[in-house]
Every structure is written in C-alpha cells, then in structure tokens.
Amino acid sequence: MPERIKLTFLGTGGSIPTVERGLPAMSLEYNGAVYLFDCGEGTQMQMLKYGVNAHRIRAIFITHMHGDHVIGVAGLIRSMALYGRTEPLEIFVPEGEEGKLEPLLTFDRVRIGYPILIRKTRSGTAYKGKDFTVSAFALKHTVKTFGYRFKEDDRLHFDKQKCAKLGIKKEMFTEIQKKGKIRVGKKLILLSGVTTKEKGRSIVYATDSRPTASTINASKGADILAHEATYSKELAKLAKERAHSTSEEAAKVAKSAGVSLLVIFHVSARYSKSNPLEQEAKKVFKNTMLAYDGMELLL
Ligand SMILES: [Zn+2]
Ligand SMILES: [Zn+2]
Numbered sequence: 001m002p003e004r005i006k007l008t009f010l011g012t013g014g015s016i017p018t019v020e021r022g023l024p025a026m027s028l029e030y031n032g033a034v035y036l037f038d039c040g041e042g043t044q045m046q047m048l049k050y051g052v053n054a055h056r057i058r059a060i061f062i063t064h065m066h067g068d069h070v071i072g073v074a075g076l077i078r079s080m081a082l083y084g085r086t087e088p089l090e091i092f093v094p095e096g097e098e099g100k101l102e103p104l105l106t107f108d109r110v111r112i113g114y115p116i117l118i119r120k121t122r123s124g125t126a127y128k129g130k131d132f133t134v135s136a137f138a139l140k141h142t143v144k145t146f147g148y149r150f151k152e153d154d155r156l157h158f159d160k161q162k163c164a165k166l167g168i169k170k171e172m173f174t175e176i177q178k179k180g181k182i183r184v185g186k187k188l189i190l191l192s193g194v195t196t197k198e199k200g201r202s203i204v205y206a207t208d209s210r211p212t213a214s215t216i217n218a219s220k221g222a223d224i225l226a227h228e229a230t231y232s233k234e235l236a237k238l239a240k241e242r243a244h245s246t247s248e249e250a251a252k253v254a255k256s257a258g259v260s261l262l263v264i265f266h267v268s269a270r271y272s273k274s275n276p277l278e279q280e281a282k283k284v285f286k287n288t289m290l291a292y293d294g295m296e297l298l299l
Contacts (some may be wrong), residue, residue: 005203020272035058046293089115094120131153211253230245
C-alpha cells in the first residue's frame with residue numbers, strides 16, 4: 001500500500017485575513033513528515049487548530065515574498081525554537097529574494113537553536129525526498145513567483161508468475177531494475193515486459209498567478225491542482241491588473257491540464273461564505289472544490 005498523503009488547507013484567504021479565512025498555507029503530510037507550502041501570518045495558530053504538528057515540518061516552500069504568503073515564518077520558527085527543536089529546517093524562497101526573508105529570521109536577534117537552511121527556488125527540481133520530488137515552475141505575478149509540484153516516484157511491480165516462469169530470481173531483480181534488461185540463458189528479458197508501472201500521485205500548488213501555460217504543463221494529469229482564485233469573473237479586469245486569477249480562469253487551467261480535482265483558494269476578503277466562485281468554476285471544470293480553512297484531503 002502506498003503511503004497516505006494528507007493535505008490540510010490551513011489558510012485559504014488572500015491578501016487580508018477574515019474571520020473565516022486565514023492567509024495562505026497548505027500542509028502536505030507524507031511518510032511522517034510535514035511539508036508546508038506558503039506560510040501566511042497566523043499559520044502556526046491554524047496548525048494548532050487543525051492538528052498539523054509543526055515539529056514534523058521538514059521544509060517550507062514559499063511561492064513569493066508578498067507578506068500574506070511568508071510573514072507566518074517569523075512566529076513559527078521562534079515557537080519551534082522555544083520547544084527545543086534541533087532538526088534543521090529548509091526554507092525555499094525564489095532565487096534573488098532571500099534578502100527579504102532574512103529580517104523575519106533575525107530582526108530581534110533571537111537565538112534559534114536549530115539550523116535554518118535557506119534554499120533558492122529555481123525552475124526544476126527543488127527538493128528530493130524519499131520516494132518523492134518537489135519541483136518548481138515559474139508563475140506570472142507582480143513579483144518573482146513559483147508554483148510547486150509534489151510528485152511521488154512511480155512504482156514498479158513485478159509480475160511474479162511471469163518472472164518465475166522466465167527464471168528471474170534473487171539478485172537478478174536488482175540487475176534488471178538497474179539495467180532495464182537481463183539475459184537469462186538465451187533470452188533477453190526487458191524490464192517493461194515483466195513489470196507494471198504504478199504512477200506516483202502528484203499535487204500542484206499554484207498561487208499567486210495569472211493563468212499560465214507553465215501551470216498547465218506542471219499539472220498535466222495531476223491528482224490535485226490547488227490554484228488561486230482571488231476573484232469572480234465579474235472582476236476579471238481587476239484580476240488581470242493585479243496579476244491574479246478568477247475562479248473561471250483557474251478552472252480553464254485545470255481543464256487544459258486534465259487534473260482529477262481542482263481546489264480553489266486565495267479568496268479575496270470581499271467575499272463572504274456565499275459567493276459565486278465555486279459555481280463559476282464548476283461551469284468550466286466540474287470537479288472543483290472551493291477550499292475552506294481546515295479542509296483536509298486524503299489520497
Ligand atoms: Zn497573495
Ligand atoms: Zn502576491
């Protein structure tokens with residue numbers, strides 16, 4: 001059985017928090033560790049509220065250095081220091097923007113008793129974990145911004161009967177996996193002939209951004225695309241001006257990429273509980289959910 005992936009939408013508002021929606025952060029739990037995507041103000045409170053263990057955070061992936069996506073780092077790292085954390089913490093920020101993170105870490109000269117490793121996000125592989133990779137892709141916003149894609153490694157399953165019949169045993173499995181083929185007697189056996197591939201799951205996190213081809217490419221066949229939808233289509237002009245997306249635009253991205261589920265978030269503070277965002281998106285892409293704070297998805 002593959003490891004469970006648990007997503008928790010910790011903050012689903014954009015720019016300004018409301019009583020219903022905190023600022024952007026999504027946690028992804030996998031193999032006993034927590035990976036955080038964005039860390040808006042109040043994220044540590046949301047983690048307490050929704051049962052995500054901060055001590056298990058390995059890495060934080062920041063999309064861009066707008067305050068609503070990163071200010072939460074300041075409080076979170078201090079709380080972990082007070083709790084006696086010793087394990088290193090990696091924080092990814094867009095390359096060239098590291099200087100904007102520094103003040104949040106150092107302004108009060110507090111002693112942080114664990115290493116904080118600042119990593120530069122560029123397009124391509126950002127983080128390689130056990131059985132998965134997180135890669136980054138450029139988004140289109142008012143400042144340098146990256147989306148992130150969590151992709152589990154594909155798994156190979158041997159057809160045991162076939163292997164037995166062909167005489168593949170013991171260390172031969174390692175060899176055929178390494179070389180992609182093996183010679184048994186007079187027969188050349190290809191790896192693809194005796195295995196089936198189970199595709200790893202993938203989750204894409206894309207905010208803040210206009211709809212872009214890079215998001216479509218990164219999301220091809222993804223299980224979940226979490227895409228910003230700051231405005232309803234009525235404010236399409238504003239979305240364009242401020243380099244955000246309407247929910248309809250997010251849905252078009254999801255449709256082009258052929259994802260299984262679209263989750264929209266980063267909702268403008270102007271919208272109350274009853275708003276047209278989900279409905280407008282669903283007209284374009286049926287399998288859409290409007291995220292709410294504390295929403296958990298298991299896959
Ligand atoms: Zn934002
Ligand atoms: Zn922004």
